[in-house]
């Protein structure tokens with residue numbers, strides 16, 4: 313097939329400048345490991361195969377890549393050209409095109425990669441590459457063009473003359489080659505440069521010398537060519553990706569009072585007219601319904617909020633809050649909690665694996681764990697659901713309209729009947745029948761409603 317496509321991701325670099333025990337491409341940028349962006353971009357091309365070149369000690373990278381690509385090991389790190397050479401045995405019979413991506417370039421948009429392929433097919437050269445004009449080209453390979461603007465070669469920082477270093481058009485590290493010409497050029501690579509490495513960029517020079525044509529597509533958004541080599545660039549990449557996500561939400565009608573301080577995961581969904589204050593972290597599969605307000609200092613991980621929910625400086629993990637509910641300040645709603653509509657969770661309250669029906673209130677300083685609460689229940693300040701006996705966790709069930717007095721303790725497993733009242737400071741160790749009032753330690757029936 314003439315138009316068949318293979319993608320190669322280079323990810324075997326040691327990432328020396330990161331000074332880390334973790335392989336560079338596994339460092340997270342805006343919530344995802346760098347390599348994930350390269351994989352997504354390669355996948356967007358729908359290639360026949362994706363190869364990832366990994367280093368000798370890259371078990372973790374191979375595990376992360378999994379079945380999304382074929383991992384090929386580069387035992388010695390001898391340069392980007394040498395890395396691609398490791399895939400050569402698989403490329404021999406190739407007819408179509410090969411796209412090469414660098415694992416540390418996580419800001420290139422998928423649409424840009426698709427545009428490069430289109431550009432290559434129109435120009436019909438031996439290869440095409442992506443470039444950009446950047447404010448500070450230091451450290452990048454420079455794209456050197458002749459007087460007519462034709463690409464001549466790419467020169468690395470360490471090999472560049474003073475004039476060449478002044479060039480601000482840099483090589484992004486994203487290429488598409490005619491497969492047979494790439495295979496041919498790779499065979500000719502020599503490591504005669506400042507770093508004594510086999511540079512992939514030298515294949516460009518070779519192909520041009522052979523009378524071939526190579527074109528560079530210049531992308532207008534310079535952030536797309538950022539390569540992450542150190543922790544500073546990691547922070548830059550994180551900021552750029554995060555702001556791109558925020559801008560997308562802004563277009564969809566979300567207000568950010570202090571966008572630079574907000575972090576948003578790729579899968580977060582936010583409804584219209586939601587207001588997000590500063591220092592808010594939204595991650596996982598968080599969903600925020602229309603007209604909600606997330607106050608500063610909140611942290612939501614896979615939280616699902618209905619419409620008009622107010623969260624005040626609180627932490628919500630893998631839980632649901634129904635329409636019109638509110639939490640905090642400083643509430644901690646932990647895994648598996650489901651709050652129906654108009655539930656109020658007060659200051660410093662903690663919930664875990666609790667189902668709370670519509671209209672109930674969980675007051676300040678209380679702990680509700682492993683429990684089911686009916687409608688219109690009032691949980692007084694400092695009320696504790698003692699769900700753990702030192703070995704096992706137990707359930708508590710509280711009926712509709714129950715009133716739990718301040719500082720009361722419910723020792724699970726226990727059932728409190730509908731409309732019952734537990735006096736302040738009571739320690740409930742046995743089930744309470746509907747409509748009775750219990751008081752004391754341990755709690756005893758005090759009166760029964762008529």
Ligand code: UD1
Pocket residue numbers: 322323324325326365366386388389390391392393394395414415416417451452453454466468482483484485511512513537538539540541
């Ligand atoms: C490279 C380019 C440079 C470009 C820049 C863009 C070369 C020679 N230089 O420089 O022109 O402007 O990227 O960010 O290609 N890798 C391997 N095996 C190796 C060496 C590198 O797999 O032996 C991988 C790295 O993991 C990385 C990528 O290739 O993902 C690029 O290598 P890196 O050392 O970061 O190259 P730069 O110096 O940034």
Ligand code: CA
Pocket residue numbers: 416539540541
């Ligand atoms: Ca790099």
